[in-house]
């Protein structure tokens with residue numbers, strides 16, 4: 001972990017069973033957790049992450065799309081940088097402009113230039129935008145409020161149960177909790193103060209995702225966590241709210257479909273085929289913050305103790321303000337990460353990216369790079385001065401065109417949720433390999449809407465087998481729905 005090695009926070013634990021407080025952000029969790037000495041696996045999400053790592057550049061819309069998926073941004077990284085112990089080691093946003101200064105300085109046609117927050121996005125002129133440029137006022141000095149709190153008031157003390165229910169501490173909450181735990185006698189409790197650093201926080205993040213008793217597991221038993229023991233429940237409620245249909249219509253999302261090859265006699269899904277739009281949707285799971293995943297799954301995520309933590313934030317009266325609470329409960333995507341294949345309706349946290357002013361001035365010394373510049377949210381008084389100083393407006397440009405993969409592309413979705421590019425010349429041999437008579441094969445096309453999308457999201461979190469865990473349920477759901485529509 002970068003530069004935070006010596007920073008620690010203290011935690012008072014009452015041992016018999018109980019306590020502490022943590023805050024976490026997700027999509028990064030896959031990366032952070034897989035980087036640990038004893039990496040943990042999150043369902044099939046870890047496989048998907050590795051798949052992106054190994055997928056050849058030619059499949060991506062732009063070079064930047066791959067790095068977007070491997071290093072998704074935290075839409076509220078600025079807030080997290082205020083935390084005393086921040087385990088999110090992603091760098092602050094960087095800005096890139098075209099290597100050719102003519103594109104970022106005003107021209108006779110007064111056309112807008114471009115800037116990107118990812119390296120190597122293509123400029124209007126056809127060149128890559130790879131020149132890093134600084135922002136005038138960055139939030140370098142992000143600091144907690146005066147009382148030391150970031151999301152909650154620093155003066156409030158909290159009690160955190162072993163299963164991560166968080167409440168402001170008071171004699172009443174202590175007595176209620178001790179009663180709940182069936183403890184009649186305070187003398188059996190031992191009080192200890194633990195010093196917690198980045199490593200413990202990372203373990204606690206793992207514990208919160210995998211365990212119902214993360215505090216005991218991390219601080220007393222000091223055990224590792226495995227994915228085993230977490231069961232994927234096909235019947236798990238994936239509720240859809242009627243209001244979401246209207247929301248979906250209002251958003252510019254496209255339908256995504258999944259093709260299933262089934263055997264009529266065996267009543268079994270043999271394999272699934274997905275186009276780039278469907279795979280884009282699956283890949284977008286890697287960019288969802290944990291808060292948004294918990295929100296989508298409506299408090300029934302079954303991820304360790306995360307649902308309790310989520311509920312505590314939802315009902316807490318100790319949050320600094322409502323805006324911060326909403327941010328934790330439904331963070332949304334970082335700017336530029338919105339995907340057109342979006343049956344779940346996850347929105348970007350900031351509606352539109354601001355246009356920025358590029359101020360540049362001649363430096364004369366370097367012939368290869370004759371100007372020096374920086375970005376600013378404010379326009380300077382001069383549009384162009386005799387000395388060559390100028391200010392021109394740059395528009396934000398996304399790394400991908402609301403998707404990650406190049407179209408058209410087809411992938412075979414393997415049982416372990418790994419995707420394999422389908423090359424048309426292999427199609428015949430794949431059908432042969434199924435070893436099922438042709439008249440027994442049926443191709444079903446499933447429209448993936450919100451319910452189906454939630455099933456797939458859950459499958460990626462918990463399941464390692466697509467064919468047995470998810471697809472049969474999806475087929476049944478589809479059959480039921482088409483009957484209803486008739």
Ligand SMILES: [Zn+2]
Pocket residue numbers: 098099100103123124125126127
């Ligand atoms: Zn250019």
